Amino acid sequence: MAAPTDVLFRPFRIKSLDLPNRIVMAPMTRTFAPEGIPGDANAAYYRRRADGGVGLILSEGTVIDRPASRNHPGIPFFHGDAALAGWKTVIDEVHAAGGKMAPQIWHTGSTRTMTDWVPDVDVESPSGLLAPDKPRGLAMSEQDIADTIAAFAKAAADAKRLGFDTVEIHGAHGYLIDQFFWAGTNTREDSYGGATIAERSRFAVDVVKAVRAAVGPDFPVILRLSQWKQQDYAARLATTPDEMASWLQPLVDAGADVLHCSQRRFWEPEFPEVDGENGLNFAGWAKKLTGAATISVGSVGLSGEFIAAFGGETSQRTDLDKLIDRMERDEFDLIAVGRALISDADWAKKVQAGDSEGLKDFSPAALAELV
Numbered sequence: 530m531a532a533p534t535d536v537l538f539r540p541f542r543i544k545s546l547d548l549p550n551r552i553v554m555a556p557m558t559r560t561f562a563p564e565g566i567p568g569d570a571n572a573a574y575y576r577r578r579a580d581g582g583v584g585l586i587l588s589e590g591t592v593i594d595r596p597a598s599r600n601h602p603g604i605p606f607f608h609g610d611a612a613l614a615g616w617k618t619v620i621d622e623v624h625a626a627g628g629k630m631a632p633q634i635w636h637t638g639s640t641r642t643m644t645d646w647v648p649d650v651d652v653e654s655p656s657g658l659l660a661p662d663k664p665r666g667l668a669m670s671e672q673d674i675a676d677t678i679a680a681f682a683k684a685a686a687d688a689k690r691l692g693f694d695t696v697e698i699h700g701a702h703g704y705l706i707d708q709f710f711w712a713g714t715n716t717r718e719d720s721y722g723g724a725t726i727a728e729r730s731r732f733a734v735d736v737v738k739a740v741r742a743a744v745g746p747d748f749p750v751i752l753r754l755s756q757w758k759q760q761d762y763a764a765r766l767a768t769t770p771d772e773m774a775s776w777l778q779p780l781v782d783a784g785a786d787v788l789h790c791s792q793r794r795f796w797e798p799e800f801p802e803v804d805g806e807n808g809l810n811f812a813g814w815a816k817k818l819t820g821a822a823t824i825s826v827g828s829v830g831l832s833g834e835f836i837a838a839f840g841g842e843t844s845q846r847t848d849l850d851k852l853i854d855r856m857e858r859d860e861f862d863l864i865a866v867g868r869a870l871i872s873d874a875d876w877a878k879k880v881q882a883g884d885s886e887g888l889k890d891f892s893p894a895a896l897a898e899l900v
């Protein structure tokens with residue numbers, strides 16, 4: 530018999546954010562924002578997840594006000610009157626359904642997409658690299674860096690002004706902020722580079738500080754991080770708990786309240802050589818090392834991980850026992866659910882009701898439409 534899911538439906542509070550349960554919709558780029566403007570279809574899509582009982586919705590990545598901050602023409606802006614008016618409709622709809630939501634603010638750095646679209650200005654990154662020894666675009670000047678930090682802060686201030694409940698900074702997956710973290714793409718010789726992960730974290734620390742200053746002390750700030758990169762799934766920024774502490778603690782000290790620790794499979798232990806094959810995952814270690822609240826993620830309810838899904842691989846539905854086990858041990862505070870919520874907006878309600886038979890299976894075909 531499947532384990533009871535009550536542990537997923539305990540409330541959670543941090544600063545001004547009150548959540549009815551522990552289920553977070555993972556941020557998922559859908560590229561359905563024509564001209565970069567979210568419209569009624571986007572608002573209805575998010576509202577359906579709020580109606581479906583998701584505790585906290587994280588928006589798809591939405592880009593800050595920098596030239597070439599996005600790598601696909603269907604990615605929404607989080608700047609400019611028209612796009613912000615679209616986002617205002619989104620948050621109003623989510624609130625009308627009793628939901629809570631953050632925009633995920635983003636800069637795609639020098640990454641490419643699967644389309645052949647390119648922005649009409651040069652892409653920017655710490656050292657003009659897409660990956661180790663793969664040049665692409667321009668290395669950012671100190672002025673570019675200062676302007677980019679200011680643009681993150683402006684986006685966070687706008688999130689608060691529009692009525693969003695919190696904000697998530699996208700610092701993961703090999704995009705701009707992560708390109709600063711990663712030695713493979715940050716070879717700078719100024720104070721934004723360096724031999725250690727602590728030195729290469731300076732850009733992210735400055736972004737978090739500026740965001741914190743822009744939103745005030747009581748508005749929760751979430752920071753998404755990953756060891757893995759889209760450029761290299763095996764890459765790791767921290768190979769020991771001490772190194773991880775030297776990466777994460779300054780980010781928490783700078784003002785990140787919640788660390789959203791991205792893994793492709795939540796059940797994989799971060800340092801099995803320390804605490805075994807069933808040891809803490811990334812979110813577990815991040816919480817243990819810093820004391821900050823954490824969100825875990827990765828293949829909840831599904832057998833296959835999401836990158837394979839882009840290649841068309843289908844996943845089998847799986848039970849939630851491993852997740853419930855870890856949540857009962859308070860390994861992390863919240864769990865993000867991605868693809869399962871694309872295929873079934875009512876996933877949270879059905880899980881709470883024990884209606885696992887009623888859950889709709891995820892199929893990669895669902896990525897082709899916004900429902």
Ligand SMILES: Cc1cc2nc3c(=O)[nH]c(=O)nc-3n(C[C@H](O)[C@H](O)[C@H](O)COP(=O)(O)O)c2cc1C
Nearest residue numbers: 555556557558589590826827828829835866867868
């Ligand atoms: C279609 C799609 C788009 C995604 N876009 C983003 C994104 O914009 N920002 C982000 O941080 N992660 C993004 N991700 C990763 C998800 O947030 C999540 O970490 C991943 O899908 C694993 O969760 P899942 O196995 O429950 O799907 C995306 C994933 C999918 C499937």
